[in-house]
Amino acid sequence: DAMVIQNPRYQVTQFGKPVTLSCSQTLNHNVMYWYQQKSSQAPKLLFHYYDKDFNNEADTPDNFQSRRPNTSFCFLDIRSPGLGDAAMYLCATSRDNGNTEAFFGQGTRLTVV
Amino acid sequence: GESVGLHLPTLSVQEGDNSIINCAYSNSASDYFIWYKQESGKGPQFIIDIRSNMDKRQGQRVTVLLNKTVKHLSLQIAATQPGDSAVYFCAENSNNQGGKLIFGQGTELSVKP
Numbered sequence: 001d002a003m004v005i006q007n008p009r010y011q012v013t014q015f016g017k018p019v020t021l022s023c024s025q026t027l028n029h030n031v032m033y034w035y036q037q038k039s040s041q042a043p044k045l046l047f048h049y050y051d052k053d054f055n056n057e058a059d060t061p062d063n064f065q066s067r068r069p070n071t072s073f074c075f076l077d078i079r080s081p082g083l084g085d086a087a088m089y090l091c092a093t094s095r096d097n098g099n100t101e102a103f104f105g106q107g108t109r110l111t112v113v
Numbered sequence: 114g115e116s117v118g119l120h121l122p123t124l125s126v127q128e129g130d131n132s133i134i135n136c137a138y139s140n141s142a143s144d145y146f147i148w149y150k151q152e153s154g155k156g157p158q159f160i161i162d163i164r165s166n167m168d169k170r171q172g173q174r175v176t177v178l179l180n181k182t183v184k185h186l187s188l189q190i191a192a193t194q195p196g197d198s199a200v201y202f203c204a205e206n207s208n209n210q211g212g213k214l215i216f217g218q219g220t221e222l223s224v225k226p
Contacts, residue, residue, distance in 0.1 A: 004156075033214065040121040042202055042216040043157065050212070090156055094214070099145040099164060099206065102214050104156035 003027050006091050006105035013081050013112055021076040021108045023091030032074040033102065034066060035090040043090055049074060078110075086112045121200065123221045132190040134220045136203035141184060143205035148177055148188045151200045151219070160188070160201075190222075198224045 005024045013019040023032065031050050035043035047056045049068045063085070065077040078085055088109050094102040126132050138146070144165040149157035163170045163177045163186075170177050176189040186203050203217040 006156075031212065035216075040219075042219050045213060045215060048213065055213070092156075092214070094212075096212070101147060101159050101162060102204075103159070104149075106156045107154075109154070 004091060004093055004103050004105035006089075006108050008108060009106060010109045011111070013078075013110065015083065015112055016080050019078050019081055019110070021078075021089050021091075021110070023074045023076070023105055024072050025093045025103075026072070027093055027095070027103065028071060029093035029095050029103075030071075031094045031096065031102075032068060033090075033092040033094075034064075034074070034076050035092065037088040037090055037107070046076070081110070081112045083112050086110055121219050121221055123223060125223045125225060126193050128193060128195060128224055128226050130193055132188075132193045132197070132222060132224075134188045134190075134201050134222065136186040136188075136217045136220075138184050138186060138203065138205045138217055140205060140207060140215075141181075143207040145206040146177070146179060146186055147204045147206070147214070148175075148186075149202045149204060149216075150197075151202060153199075157202060186217075193222075193224050195224045195226055198222055 007022050033048040034046045037043040046060045068074045088107045090107045091105045092102040094100045147162045148160040151157045161172045161177050163179050168179050174191045178187045200219045200221045202219045206214050
């Protein structure tokens with residue numbers, strides 16, 4: 001059974017049109033991460049939540065926002081997608097910070113037209 | 114500062130041979146390391162982890178070696194199979210960075226039958 005679920009798997013959005021990607025987990029983990037992964041590159045951390053505490057990476061553009069209304073759900077909002085935002089977006093969870101494995105969803109492939 | 118490799122080296126091996134995939138990390142304070150396997154169009158999948166108080170850990174057909182002196186991590190795959198073909202990423206985590214999971218360089222492994 002899938003433990004970290006991302007919806008949709010594929011998302012096409014128009015240039016400049018806000019888009020939301022969603023992630024849910026059945027693991028009851030404290031930490032949820034959002035990564036951006038472009039072709040042939042490593043996943044790049046955008047931000048993460050430890051419970052309700054939001055931790056933004058210094059180089060994450062303001063165009064990217066996140067919400068975590070409860071333990072199970074986390075959303076990635078892209079306010080004005082540009083062509084450069086086309087990528088795979090990965091959600092992951094871990095039980096705690098530090099020395100614990102992170103579980104990944106299957107990702108959402110975002111295309112900007 | 115942290116460094117994440119953006120290039121994707123490739124490794125091609127014959128089926129049945131052993132594979133060795135290397136990774137350099139930059140944060141000397143990192144105390145937990147994970148190897149992930151990522152198949153095309155999918156999220157990263159956990160393979161094996163190691164904590165900084167160890168220098169070797171074995172799983173089924175896989176071994177991870179950690180050399181803290183030179184900040185180097187390696188993944189050894191025994192009797193490589195076609196199903197092992199994928200991109201392999203190392204990732205590091207440290208409590209003193211709020212438990213962020215940061216990915217290192219990936220290596221594309223291609224197994225020839």
